[in-house]
Amino acid sequence: MDAIILQILNGLDKGSAYALIALGLTLIFGTLGVVNFAHGALFMIGAFCTVILNKLLSLEMVTKSATETTPWGTPVEVHTPYVVMWFGKVGETMIDYSVFWSILFAIPVMLIIGIAMERGLIKFFYKRPHADQILVTFGLAIVLQEIIKQIFGANPIPQPAPDAFVGSIDIGALIGLGANTVVYPIWRLVYFLFAAVIIAGVFAFLRFTTFGMVVRAGMADRETVGLLGINIDRRFTAMFGLAAVVTGLAGVMYTPILSPNYHMGMDFLVLCFVVVVVGGMGSLAGAVAAGFLLxxxxxxxxxxxVKEFLFGFSIDQVIIYLVAVVILLTRPRGLMGRKGIMET
Amino acid sequence: MSDNKFKRRSFLKGSAALGAGVVAPTIFTRSANAYTNEPGDSRVVLGFNVPQSGPYADEGADELRAYKLAVKHLNGEGDGGMLNTFSSKTLNGAGILGRKVDYVTGDTQTKSDAARASARAMIEKDGAIMITGGSSSGVAIAVQSLCQEAGVIFMAGLTHSNDTTGKDKKANGFRHFFNAYMSAAALAPVLGKEYGTDRKAYHLTADYTWGWTQEQSMIAFTEELGWETVGTVRTPLSATDFSSYIAPVINSGADVLILNHYGANMVNSLTNAVQFGLRDKVVNGKQFEIVVPLYSRLMARGAGDAVKGIFGSTNWHWTLQDAGSQAFVKSFGKEYGHPPSQAAHTCYVQTLLYADAAQRAGSFNPCAIAEALEGFKFDGLGNGPTLYRAADHQCFKDVLVVRGKEKPESEFDLLEVFNVTPVDKVMYEPDNPMFAGGSLGKCNPGA
Structure with missing residues (x-):
């Protein structure tokens, strides 16, 4: 029982990241009809917003020791962060909580990157075939990850969670299964809650605001909304920016779970496309549901x-694709896709 | 009749002339190129095949720094580094056999096909006479095989799988780096002493040649110690989140988790294991422990605080106090402002060993160099007395058991040398079952 609960928690946690990225992907596809293979790069850039802010907050004054030398004969460098010099303990706390500050930092950065990406490149490919869109956005993703690699190197850069969120929580003891039976990292629970809040926020924005209503109307019938004198293109550009922010924030909060590296976006990209297809192309609710399910x-x-049951054959790396194949064969529009989409 | 005689004589004369014409250049060619890429009188080209892109690019960059430093020292520039401490005194800063050392570089991308393509380009287009480098056993085995076919020497970089000098060994390939068997042989006694002999181990293993041999070696040595293996799970090399593999460990009854992972896999699996509170658990009345058989300081940095107190092994560490290590750290630190990694050390040493072998052999012929390296005993290169065994082209030297440092004093100060396991404790017979199945074959000079 405890093993099952642990795997459900793991799945929900993993699914949180899939759902957030897939939500952004499907927002873009649903509004602009663009298959954006650079979406994984947005997740990676979000993670590197945390790295950048952490580095900025940790900027140090370097002094040379008068007494100590390195093994190669140069004076040992003494590093003291400026914020600690200026603010003492408050400065230390600022660095400790850099992941949370990164949320505030990442929102404008991702919004600008998203809008720049859409206005500067992707808008020129709206009327081109999906193959062209895939090629250009995939190329863009590679360019972006190579830029990050040139600046930050190829190795993962650890971003610890704030001290208060380090360690694990004994869920087994809380729900009466006994001490130390279900122990789960605190930060992963924080990530799950964060994802739930973001997803709820996006749905509320689309459902309860006039802007959201227009966007939904545009997704249903772009031409008619345009004929009503509404500049739907501008709103769709804003949605691209919103999708970039959602995906970037997924990356920001994922950094204590997976040390950021330049390739992390690609690791998620294909899986998230499968999530979108299983959920139903253009269906926001489908993307979220499929993210958690997969x-x-x-x-x-x-x-x-499971491996023993399957005579030693491991399926954890293929299960998502197997589900995708079954869904595409039996229900091509996906779990919650609109009737007619991908069914012609 | 006379016409016929004339014709026959003319034919014989013509044949002789034609034969001489054909044979003469052949003899000349064979004499000029007795082996692949025989160098001219002024320069010799070495091929440094390292990961310049891909997941191990930082390690590759450190390897390249070491190679450039070695070239400088061989050409008489800089402070000479380990040339001053090397027990063999044939290298004097005048290049190799009087030729200035030049180099070309290739990018392995840590992909076997890309590594073979870049090695082939360096051999065929740039005239590289020796190929060296790499940060993966899969790549090392692939490139070693190519060098065997091409008739050049391969001085392996960072490759730790038993197979490199086991079932996939080649006469033209030489490995200075230690291997999975040696790591396990060195670690097991320390683990027994520190954690006891009544333990239950669970293995998470990277699903490729190195992971398999590391797992096999660790199981063999820990079970010999009295430990029980309660689970072995292969994880895909592409995995980034190990949480779903860690969760079953908690309920497996294991009290030790052995992570047969390297690079990003190691960083992520170790971080996940620590996040799940494994190190805080008490199982079977014992403190739960984690072991990382192969450490890389460059990559340990990615795991941050998670490495603290974790045992592993390494081929070399920059804090060693012997004259060779200190000379190398001084040279490297002066040049680049930070200490070298184990990958940098092994690549630097491999270059010097190749150059020295050529000097002693008096030739660049790969077979002469192979002969000079086989059974070669040396000292002063940072690992104490070392033997390049003739039977499998594997170096035998002391092995370092290291532990993640609790209170690091700098970003480079992540590991502490816990124990130096003497070479005789990690030695094995060439026909050991873990290395069986292959043969060196014959040296190929190419051409």
């Missing part, structure tokens, strides 16, 4: 008991 399925598939 995250949980993937976690269960990696259990040793």
């Amino acid at each position: 995250g949980v399925l993937q976690s269960f598939a990696s259990m040793p008991e």
Whole structure:
């Protein structure tokens, strides 16, 4: 039982990241009809917003020791962060909580990057075939990750969670399963809650604001909304920016779970496309539901008991694709896709 | 009749002339190119095949720094580094056999096909006489095989799989780096002493040649110690989140987790294991422990605080106090402002060993160099007395058991040398079952 609860938690946690990225992807596809292969790069750039802010907050004054030398004969450098020099303990706390500050930092950065990406490149490919869109956005993703690699190197850069969120929580003891039976990292629970808040926020924005209503109307019938004198293109550009922010924030909060590296976006990209297809192209609710569903399925598939049941054959890396194949064969529009989409 | 005689004589004369014409250049060619890429009188080209892109690019960059430093020292520039401490005194800063050392570089991308393509380009287009470098066993085995076919020497970089000098060994390939068997042989006694002999181990293993041999070696040595193996799970090399593999460990009854992972896999699996509170758990009445058989300081940095107190092994560490290590750290630190990694060390040493072998052999012929390296005993290169065994082209030297440092004093000060395991404790017979199945074959000079 405890193993099952742990895998459900793992799945929900993994699914949170899938759902957030897939939500952004499907927002772009649903509004602009663009297949954006640079979306994984936005997740990676979000993560590097944390790295950048952490580095900025940790900017140090370097002094040379008068007494100590390195093994190669140069004076040892003494590093003291400026914020600690200026603000003492408050400065230390600022660095400690840099992941949270990064949320504030990442929102305008991702918005600008998203809008710049759409206005500067992607808008020229709206009327081109999907293959062209895939090629250009995939190329853009590679360019972006190579830029990050040139600046930050190829190795992962650890971003610890704030001290108060380090460690794990004994959920087993809380729900009466016994002490130390279900122990789960605190930050992963924070990530799940954060994802839930962001997803709820996006849905509320689209459902309860006039802007959101127009966007939804535009998604349903772009031409008619345009004929009503509404500049739907401008709103769709804003949605691209919003999608970039959602995906970037997913990356920001993921940094204590997975040390950021230049390639992390690509690791998620293909999986998230599968999530979108399973959920239904253009369906926001479908993307979220499929994200969590596939995250949980993937976690269960990696259990040793499942492997034993399948005579030693490991399916955790293929389960998502197997589900995608079954869905595409039996219900091409996806779990919650609109009737007619991908069914012709 | 006379016409016929004339014709026959003319034919014989013509044939002789034609034969001489054909044979003469052949003899000349064979004499000029007795082996692949025989260098001219002024320069010799070495090929440094390192990951310049891909996940191990930082390690590749450090390898390249070491190679450039070695070239400088071989050409008589800089402070000479380990040339001053090397027990063999044939290298004097005048290049190799009087030729200035030049180099070309290739990018392995840590992909076997890309590594072979870049090695081939360096051999065929740039005239590289020796190929060296790399940060992966899969790549090392692929490039070693190519060098064997091409008739050039391959001085392996960072490759830790038993197979490189086991079932996939080649006469033209030489490995200075230690291997999975040696790591396990060195670690097991320390683990027994520190954690006891009644332990239950669970293995998470990267699913490729190095992971398999590392797992096999660790199981063999820990079970010999009295430990029980309660689970072995292969994880895909592409995995980034190991949470779903860590969760079953908690309920497996294991009290030790052995992470047969390297690079980004190691960083992520170790971080995940620590996040799940494994190190705070008490199982079977014992403190839960994690072991990382192969450490890389460059990559340990990515795991941050998670490495503290974790045992592993390494081929070399910059804090060693022997004269060779200190000379190398001084040279490297002066040049680049930070200490070298184990990958940098092994690549620097491999270049010097190749150059020295050529000097002693008096030739660049790969077979002469191979002969000079086989059974070569040396000292002063940072690992104490070392033997390049003739039977499998594997170096044998002391092995360092290291532990993640609790209170690092700098960003480079992540590991502390816990124990130096003497070479005789990690030695094995060439026909050991873990290395069986291949043969060196014959040296190929190419051409």
